Amino acid sequence: MPVLERDLLAAGTLAAARSLLGALLVREADAPGAEPRVGRIVEVEAYIGEDDRASHARFGRTARNGVMYGAPGIAYVYLVYGMYHCLNVVTEPEGTPAAVLVRAVEPVAGVTAMRRARVAFAGRRRRDRAAAEPEQARIALAPPERLAAGPGLVAAAFGLTREHTGLDLLDPRSPVRLERASDEAPEPEIAASPRIGIGYAGEPWTSVPWRLYVPSSPAVSAAARR
DNA sequence: GCAAAGATTTGCT
DNA sequence: GCAAATCTTTGCC
Numbered sequence: 001m002p003v004l005e006r007d008l009l010a011a012g013t014l015a016a017a018r019s020l021l022g023a024l025l026v027r028e029a030d031a032p033g034a035e036p037r038v039g040r041i042v043e044v045e046a047y048i049g050e051d052d053r054a055s056h057a058r059f060g061r062t063a064r065n066g067v068m069y070g071a072p073g074i075a076y077v078y079l080v081y082g083m084y085h086c087l088n089v090v091t092e093p094e095g096t097p098a099a100v101l102v103r104a105v106e107p108v109a110g111v112t113a114m115r116r117a118r119v120a121f122a123g124r125r126r127r128d129r130a131a132a133e134p135e136q137a138r139i140a141l142a143p144p145e146r147l148a149a150g151p152g153l154v155a156a157a158f159g160l161t162r163e164h165t166g167l168d169l170l171d172p173r174s175p176v177r178l179e180r181a182s183d184e185a186p187e188p189e190i191a192a193s194p195r196i197g198i199g200y201a202g203e204p205w206t207s208v209p210w211r212l213y214v215p216s217s218p219a220v221s222a223a224a225r226r
Numbered sequence: 227g228c229a230a231a232g233a234t235t236t237g238c239t
Numbered sequence: 240g241c242a243a244a245t246c247t248t249t250g251c252c
Binding site for chain 1 (some may be wrong): 248249
Binding site (some may be wrong): 125200 | 230232233234235236237
């Protein structure tokens, strides 16, 4: 499939978030004999401007968030809670700090590679390596639709880290890309809710319905259900 | 330089 | 339903 059009992401962030739902996250095979990974985006959140007290841009431009001020379609990957990475897609024209967090993806291809990446991640996550074994056993048996059902899990299943920050997700030659859904795919049904895990932001930011998701998807994040 | 908190997930009570 | 795990980023002294 062709990559997404950049104009869709240069538009307002909420419109860009809608465009991303149903689009495909693609990661090329990263080793000889490995398979490419493809997932349908089913849950996202918008973070818009320096006024948004939930956004990393709330302190103004810093060493970490600089890419948010740049061109649309660029990846912004950061580390949260010392152990999980989160993938964002920069939106809005250059100069306006905004991005869409990819919260959940429904696997379409490369399930084996995703599962293997999740198992490897679980092993690295804890200092006490033996403590990871029960979790690894569960991942080995997990249904495919839960392998990337959360922002930290998307990054783990696709092997994304901060080093991917700055990558152009709309370059057809990029190893990690965003592609259009096939023309036969139906328009996804979209619902909205407040964003997850941003209680620190205060009103109105904790209440604005800037989390968009596909309610019929079994891959919607678990955190969002609580 | 130091302390605090975080766009999460898992596991135990 | 709550706390732990883990470490980078940021603000403040």
